[in-house]
Amino acid sequence: MDSFWTKKQLIGLSPMDGVTDAAFRYITDKYGKPDILFTEFVPVEGLARGATKLLQSFVHHATDTPTIAQIYGTDLNAYYQAAIVAAELGFDGIDINMGCPDRAVARKGAGAGLIKTPRLAQDIIRTVKRAVIDWSEGQSMEKVQVHDEITQTILKYRKTYQFHVTKKILPVSVKTRIGYDTVVTEDWMNYLLEAGPIAISVHGRTLAQMYTGRADWDEIGKAAALAHDSTIRLLGNGDISSLTEAKQKLKTYRLDGILIGRASFGNPWIFSDTVADYKTRLKTALEHAEIFAELLPDAHFVSLRKHMAWYCRGFDHAAEVREKLMHINTVDDVRRILREIV
Ligand SMILES: Cc1cc2nc3c(=O)[nH]c(=O)nc-3n(C[C@H](O)[C@H](O)[C@H](O)COP(=O)(O)O)c2cc1C
Structure with missing residues (x-):
């Protein structure tokens, strides 16, 4: 399939719940220009129940950078519907989360919990692949009985932002880990490869490791070697701290791409290999707050506070300013605090 996934080695922004919302993606896209962007993960069962609030994670900005909607859950029917929803929202791809270690997610068998039920994981991939084909051939939200409130919200959103959606078969990818409580890279990868997603992103830790220890890049390299016998793209992920390091890992482990998360x-400049001085960082923080208010008018500023603090380092009294930013509720609050410094 001709897709952005197959074009070249990709360096992308990793999906992060509570972080990679539309505003963060906008800023990262503008100042870093990664090759691909992912949304936060959205539970398919929640969409099926009509939880319109979840669509906030699926708000996106106009960009040529491929933007991929990430979904998670266990229910096949809900996956089918969620795939149609993501397609109707104009995303460029759909990614299935099979790596989340959160207890609330994994205990229900979703996220990294799927590593323990590989047959279900395969069925999920096949279901989403079928949904995107059906959608390209005319399947609609109404016909598959997507919850009415979700459908209405999407129709309203499309009218407000006046965007046009082209019917095409969206690529379906998977993001996962190297095991549940022990490393099972080879077995797990073989199941995934058999179900044929277009790409697999592998975070080099087990669920049990959560985010502790170091990501095991040799295991990622093993996964890549297995994928080399197929057309499936393999991306590595875990602890990358610079573009130079990402490029080294691409070469050493013969990967098709890298995802960068916490760094x-x-x-956002990590993707363009530039270093911003503190004034640029603070100006960008303000721009981030402005675009947050514009793209996500219903979102609470609580979720923006950590972003503001992350920009705020490397100058006198940075800790004091960070503390003040922990109480912002409006763009004006951000302006007032930052005006004292830049
Ligand atoms: C706050 C936070 C939220 C995350 N949420 C998601 C998510 O929604 N979906 C997902 O696939 N991975 C999620 N991850 C995992 C990251 O995408 C990535 O795999 C992990 O952080 C390792 O990469 P890094 O070392 O470059 O951060 C999350 C990680 C963090 C720190």
Whole structure:
């Protein structure tokens, strides 16, 4: 399939719940220009129940950078519907989360919990692949009985932002870890490869490791070697702290791409290999707050506070300013605090 996934080695922004919302993606896109962007993950069962609030994670800005909607859950029917929803919202791809270690998610068998039920994981990939084909051939939200409130919200959103959606078969990818409580890279990868997603992103830790220890890049390299016998793209992920390091890992482990997560906090420039001085960072923080208010008018500023703090380092009294930013509720609050410094 001709897709952005197959074009070249990709360096992308990793999906992060509570972080990669539309405003963060906008800023990262503008100042870093990664090759791909992911949304936060959205539970398919929640969408099926009509929880319109979840669509906030699926708000996106106009950009040529491929933007991929990430979903998670266990229910096949809900996956089918969620895939149609993501397609109707104009995303460029759909990614299935099979790596989240959060207890609330994994205990229900979703996220990294799927590593323990590989047959279900395969069924999920096949279901989402079928949904995107059906959608390209005319399947609609109404016909598959997507919850009426979700459908209405999407129709309203499309009218407000006046965007046009082209019917095409969206690529379906997976993001996962190297095991549940022990490393099972080879077995797990073989199941995934058999179900044929277009790409697999592998975070080099097990669920049990959560975010502790170091990501095991040799295991990622093993996964890449297995994928080399197929057309499936393999991306590595875990602990990358610079573009130079990302490029080294691409070469050493013969990967098709790298995802960068935490090192992008307050640092969209990581993708363009530039270093911003503190004034630029603070100006960008203000721009981030402005675009947050514009793109996500219903979102609470609480979720923006950490972003503001992440930009705020490397100058006198940075800790004091960070503390003040922990109480912002409006763009004006941000302006008032930052005006004292830049
Ligand atoms: C705050 C936070 C939220 C995350 N949420 C998601 C998510 O929604 N979906 C996902 O696939 N991974 C999620 N992850 C995992 C990251 O995408 C990435 O795999 C992990 O942070 C390792 O990469 P890094 O070392 O470059 O950060 C999250 C990580 C963090 C720190």
